[in-house]
Amino acid sequence: MIIGLLITAALAAIYCFSGRLLCGRLALPGALDRLVVFTAAGMGFVSLLYFVCCALGVSFFVGLGLAVIAALFGIVKYGFPKRLPKIPLGFIFLGLYFLAVFLAALVPVTMADWDSLAYHLSVPKLFLAHGGFYCIPFMSHSNFPMGAEMLSLPGLAAGTVLGAKLHGFIFFVLAVFAVGITARRFFGNGAFTVGLLAACSIPIFAWEATTAYIDTAASLYTVLALYFVLAYTQRGKRSDAVMCGVMCGLAAGCKYTGLLVPLLMFVWILAAGKENRFKDGFLCALAAFVVCGGWYIKSLILTGNPVYPFFYGLFGGRGWTADLAANYSALQAKFGVGHGLLYFFRLPYDLTVNSAAFYDRPGFYVGPIMLIAVLTLFLGKYRDKNFTGTAVFFLVNLIAWYALTQQSRYLLPALCAGAVIIGAAVAGSSTKLPKFVCLTVFAATAAFSLLTLSGLMTVGFELLTGKMPETDYLMENIDRYSADRYVNNALPKGSKTALCGDTRGFFIDRDYVWADPGHNRVFDEKITSLARLKELWKREGVTHLSINFNFYPKAEDAEGMAKYVYEAAEKGVIVEEYPPVNGVGVYKIIYD
Numbered sequence: 001m002i003i004g005l006l007i008t009a010a011l012a013a014i015y016c017f018s019g020r021l022l023c024g025r026l027a028l029p030g031a032l033d034r035l036v037v038f039t040a041a042g043m044g045f046v047s048l049l050y051f052v053c054c055a056l057g058v059s060f061f062v063g064l065g066l067a068v069i070a071a072l073f074g075i076v077k078y079g080f081p082k083r084l085p086k087i088p089l090g091f092i093f094l095g096l097y098f099l100a101v102f103l104a105a106l107v108p109v110t111m112a113d114w115d116s117l118a119y120h121l122s123v124p125k126l127f128l129a130h131g132g133f134y135c136i137p138f139m140s141h142s143n144f145p146m147g148a149e150m151l152s153l154p155g156l157a158a159g160t161v162l163g164a165k166l167h168g169f170i171f172f173v174l175a176v177f178a179v180g181i182t183a184r185r186f187f188g189n190g191a192f193t194v195g196l197l198a199a200c201s202i203p204i205f206a207w208e209a210t211t212a213y214i215d216t217a218a219s220l221y222t223v224l225a226l227y228f229v230l231a232y233t234q235r236g237k238r239s240d241a242v243m244c245g246v247m248c249g250l251a252a253g254c255k256y257t258g259l260l261v262p263l264l265m266f267v268w269i270l271a272a273g274k275e276n277r278f279k280d281g282f283l284c285a286l287a288a289f290v291v292c293g294g295w296y297i298k299s300l301i302l303t304g305n306p307v308y309p310f311f312y313g314l315f316g317g318r319g320w321t322a323d324l325a326a327n328y329s330a331l332q333a334k335f336g337v338g339h340g341l342l343y344f345f346r347l348p349y350d351l352t353v354n355s356a357a358f359y360d361r362p363g364f365y366v367g368p369i370m371l372i373a374v375l376t377l378f379l380g381k382y383r384d385k386n387f388t389g390t391a392v393f394f395l396v397n398l399i400a401w402y403a404l405t406q407q408s409r410y411l412l413p414a415l416c417a418g419a420v421i422i423g424a425a426v427a428g429s430s431t432k433l434p435k436f437v438c439l440t441v442f443a444a445t446a447a448f449s450l451l452t453l454s455g456l457m458t459v460g461f462e463l464l465t466g467k468m469p470e471t472d473y474l475m476e477n478i479d480r481y482s483a484d485r486y487v488n489n490a491l492p493k494g495s496k497t498a499l500c501g502d503t504r505g506f507f508i509d510r511d512y513v514w515a516d517p518g519h520n521r522v523f524d525e526k527i528t529s530l531a532r533l534k535e536l537w538k539r540e541g542v543t544h545l546s547i548n549f550n551f552y553p554k555a556e557d558a559e560g561m562a563k564y565v566y567e568a569a570e571k572g573v574i575v576e577e578y579p580p581v582n583g584v585g586v587y588k589i590i591y592d
Contacts, residue, residue, distance in 0.1 A: 004162030014071045015042035021074030044250040050150040057132035104453040105169040105210040106460035108161040116212035117504035124152045135302045138513045138520040140309040145295035147253030148217035171216035172209030178223040183423035195423025201445035203365040215412045221251035222413035236274040245284035249291025262288035336406025358408035367445045373418030376425035483584040495543045501552030533564045550583040
């Protein structure tokens with residue numbers, strides 16, 4: 001754990017000072033603004049260095065070395081801050097809030113952290129082992145933009161899960177502050193506290209800070225794109241348009257839904273009516289493409305589809321089929337409460353009281369921020385173009401999310417923009433009642449958010465103090481950890497393990513593949529006999545199975561491929577090598 005913390009602290013300094021060098025003499029109004037923008041820019045810069053290294057097949061340590069050099073030049077050229085800013089009493093409470101979330105973030109992973117173990121951490125680990133980018137045919141997720149995940153490489157190289165995932169916490173802290181500085185700079189000092197507290201009050205946002213998920217990064221870059229486009233409309237400086245484009249590119253380099261951000265910002269700059277708006281809009285778009293374009297070109301080269309596996313009907317894609325695309329779309333469409341107009345107007349209510357419908361596991365609450373954001377739209381002063389633009393940006397993002405997949409965590413960037421709106425509306429109110437209500441509600445919800453993390457905070461404290469060894473925690477709490485250790489320690493290096501009933505291969509150091517139908521073209525093959533299944537395994541070089549019976553169909557309910565897996569066990573085609581521990585066992589395939 002200590003190694004992970006030291007790596008994270010060192011990397012945070014590198015991000016901040018390399019970003020300071022890159023931003024040069026960019027005019028920013030305060031120390032907090034500079035800290036947030038410089039660190040966010042530095043994180044994006046380091047991620048791009050890693051991207052170039054992986055694309056060229058060069059060790060990421062080359063990129064890390066360049067980042068260290070840039071940070072040192074930043075220190076030499078600009079020095080350390082002459083003095084620390086005064087810390088108001090409210091910042092002390094905020095620090096305690098961040099400390100509580102940080103304790104929860106010290107837990108390596110949990111059973112709820114599925115996607116981190118399936119691909120957010122697994123894909124960079126595979127790239128690291130391979131020495132660069134390559135096509136991972138069994139995992140469509142490996143073609144997603146991974147600007148945030150690239151920052152896991154140093155921690156993965158050091159063998160520490162904590163060092164690989166704590167960048168998510170850094171993104172969260174920066175995103176919260178980004179909301180505050182955006183609200184304060186463009187809507188007055190009175191907007192700062194309310195906007196910042198509104199961002200802190202989203203329980204699922206705080207939970208994501210404890211994971212390797214990337215919505216905290218998308219939220220940070222989306223809000224900073226908003227920050228710079230508002231600066232552009234205010235001052236008309238080209239540097240603000242370019243910085244807006246950089247932040248747009250970083251948002252689109254985190255996930256596909258971030259592509260909406262540069263499109264909206266381009267339109268916003270044109271609509272701002274500045275003298276050189278067409279040239280500035282072009283430079284904004286160009287900066288965005290330079291920053292994020294590599295991810296889409298990579299996907300195009302490896303799969304033939306720049307947004308693989310989506311829009312299969314338009315772009316196609318190697319290793320994918322129409323049936324797989326339809327299945328994926330159906331899974332995404334299960335989230336939410338419906339797509340009709342009535343359901344759209346019910347969203348503020350449903351997101352507040354029916355959060356389970358918008359996530360695949362209950363308990364990850366959105367809180368009342370959407371309800372309050374919509375209500376405060378009626379308090380806004382629409383003669384203020386900044387407020388009007390922010391409100392439109394929020395609503396368009398909301399509509400796009402509603403039309404695509406209604407997963408609450410995908411909505412976090414829009415909710416952060418909503419937090420800015422809340423701060424702006426309250427600051428512009430002629431009475432103190434809205435501010436009192438918002439502060440009360442958000443403070444209570446932030447406290448509730450910490451309550452939902454209290455179990456993780458306790459475990460994090462025990463891990464930090466050494467009361468609970470990390471390996472013991474993983475053995476007891478991650479169902480497949482024991483089986484994965486067996487795979488690493490007992491199976492030969494040339495082995496290949498097929499994961500059945502699971503996709504979380506992060507802890508496996510041997511070759512593995514997702515072997516359930518619905519994930520890839522190879523194992524989506526229609527199996528009609530045990531002989532066909534055995535032929536498939538042999539053709540793909542599979543030597544072992546790892547079956548997670550917690551999620552695998554029971555023998556009496558098994559159909560298709562699963563039915564023949566059970567038949568293979570009955571006929572001795574697969575034999576038990578490692579009996580199920582926590583529901584996960586390892587089996588050897590017998591080829592005659």
